[in-house]
Amino acid sequence: MRNFYLIKNGELIRKHDTLYFIAKKEPANSNEDFILEDDTIESFCELDDESTKPEYEKKALPIEQIDAIFLYGRISLTSGAIGLLAKKQIPTHIFSYYGQYLSTIYPKETLLSGDLHVKQALHYANSNERLYLAKLFVKGSAANILTNIRYYERQGREISPILSSIKERIDEIEHMSSINELMALEGNIRLLYYSTFDAIMPSEFSFKERTRRPPQNPMNAMISFGNSLVYGEIITALYHTQLDPTISFLHEPSERRFSLALDIAEIFKPLIVDRSIFKLVNKKMISADDFNQNIGSCLLNENGRRLFLEEYESRLQTTIKHRSLHRKVSYKRLMYLECIKIVKHLLGLKKYEPFEIWW
Amino acid sequence: MDLVNGYLPSGTEIQYYAICHTKLWLFAHYIRMEDNSDDVIIGRIIHEDSYKREQKEIIIHDKIALDFVKKGDTLVIHEVKKEYNLVDVHRLQLMYYLWYFHHILEIWPVEGIINYPTHKTQEKVMLNDQDEMLIPEIILKIEKIVHQSSVPIPKKIRPCSKCAYFEFCWV
Ligand code: SF4
Numbered sequence: 001m002r003n004f005y006l007i008k009n010g011e012l013i014r015k016h017d018t019l020y021f022i023a024k025k026e027p028a029n030s031n032e033d034f035i036l037e038d039d040t041i042e043s044f045c046e047l048d049d050e051s052t053k054p055e056y057e058k059k060a061l062p063i064e065q066i067d068a069i070f071l072y073g074r075i076s077l078t079s080g081a082i083g084l085l086a087k088k089q090i091p092t093h094i095f096s097y098y099g100q101y102l103s104t105i106y107p108k109e110t111l112l113s114g115d116l117h118v119k120q121a122l123h124y125a126n127s128n129e130r131l132y133l134a135k136l137f138v139k140g141s142a143a144n145i146l147t148n149i150r151y152y153e154r155q156g157r158e159i160s161p162i163l164s165s166i167k168e169r170i171d172e173i174e175h176m177s178s179i180n181e182l183m184a185l186e187g188n189i190r191l192l193y194y195s196t197f198d199a200i201m202p203s204e205f206s207f208k209e210r211t212r213r214p215p216q217n218p219m220n221a222m223i224s225f226g227n228s229l230v231y232g233e234i235i236t237a238l239y240h241t242q243l244d245p246t247i248s249f250l251h252e253p254s255e256r257r258f259s260l261a262l263d264i265a266e267i268f269k270p271l272i273v274d275r276s277i278f279k280l281v282n283k284k285m286i287s288a289d290d291f292n293q294n295i296g297s298c299l300l301n302e303n304g305r306r307l308f309l310e311e312y313e314s315r316l317q318t319t320i321k322h323r324s325l326h327r328k329v330s331y332k333r334l335m336y337l338e339c340i341k342i343v344k345h346l347l348g349l350k351k352y353e354p355f356e357i358w359w
Numbered sequence: 360m361d362l363v364n365g366y367l368p369s370g371t372e373i374q375y376y377a378i379c380h381t382k383l384w385l386f387a388h389y390i391r392m393e394d395n396s397d398d399v400i401i402g403r404i405i406h407e408d409s410y411k412r413e414q415k416e417i418i419i420h421d422k423i424a425l426d427f428v429k430k431g432d433t434l435v436i437h438e439v440k441k442e443y444n445l446v447d448v449h450r451l452q453l454m455y456y457l458w459y460f461h462h463i464l465e466i467w468p469v470e471g472i473i474n475y476p477t478h479k480t481q482e483k484v485m486l487n488d489q490d491e492m493l494i495p496e497i498i499l500k501i502e503k504i505v506h507q508s509s510v511p512i513p514k515k516i517r518p519c520s521k522c523a524y525f526e527f528c529w530v
Contacts, residue, residue: 113389242390325529337530343390344527349510 001067014080093232140354144270214297226273
């Protein structure tokens, strides 16, 4: 199972049990999973009869192999297409032109357990239980951050003082007595982490500081783009469990609709997003030409998105031998397993231990 | 029926009771894994293809789904199974159905046959007096497990490797 990323403008339609994507024809050698048309002009995308327009083509999507669809282009969906996505239980995540997460077409929930739902809510409502889980999310995230920068320290980069500060902060997690304190500490660790980026990355990808809406430079553009992908990925994983994605522990449930996905995404960003970025940049797979730089904003352009998505998807498909399952699992599957571990915690079956990179 | 307080498990729950109590509890509490394992699909195909001609499928009280034919005075109920390795489990499930017909639906005589089309074999199941006593006991045990507030701790057993809950139990 894999994701499908549509980064081109077009239309999704259904004929019987097949989903088709209609869009402008691509040059012969392009990768069909990643199709982008760079077009900022807002207009409706209406293609009445594709057969009358030779420049358009209709492609069947391999719906049985699709785990989730990520929409980046301006794409019209017919009610038939939405119905088929629901029937095949494929969540469809929608992003803005700027790559920001907008919304998910969430298929009807089929896996509900009243019992688990009550337990999840009780864990949220009990401040000790909530703090307990929230701390573990921060710990997992911090541990993975530490693994990332330890690697660069071994490579001889000048980051030892920051590394020790991060370690000190990690020791403080245990002593936090409220969610607010914990959130502040988490933000602090993340800032320290980002402050190592300029020592890790070549100067044309200078990071300076984290800027979000909109990102101000290529590094920020990639972080924003990648983080929303992981957020979508966790929403997909949650959909396949009985967890309620709106009841979270670290983040406030009011913060975003699927706030539990925010909690879990923290743990995976260092492995999935940051490492994709380090690789793309340090191996010179991506360059300044792959961004659209405007005054006050910087975004991945068509080619940049393709490059990023290819690297990201191949990382999701990377497998590792699981320590307790003794089976090969993909990074993508690790995210699902993380949700399962939370289910077990809520059921009182096994105390949750956050995912930490073990290799 | 007084004996069983009115609680009657489904055929699946009887099977899971015989295989693993963790599985039984999780299933009964709607903690279900998405079954995309090939086993389940193959099982369904076998079921749909093998016995199309003679049988009709009936679903009783939402708990029991089986195929049946009538042979003279005797009702013969058929179960179709893929693998031979859980014969005891299949037998218990069918025994429960026979008991169900006898005591709940008050239909008698009934005979049971388990079919293994991939092995081209059949297995006949009867209910003797001892079994008649055994079934209500099992029903009570299942009810107790399902109503307990915590999940029975998983224990590693042979069926784990093919179980849909494998990742759940061992992650
Ligand atoms: S994996 Fe093993 S312990 Fe877990 S439910 Fe299945 S059979 Fe039972």
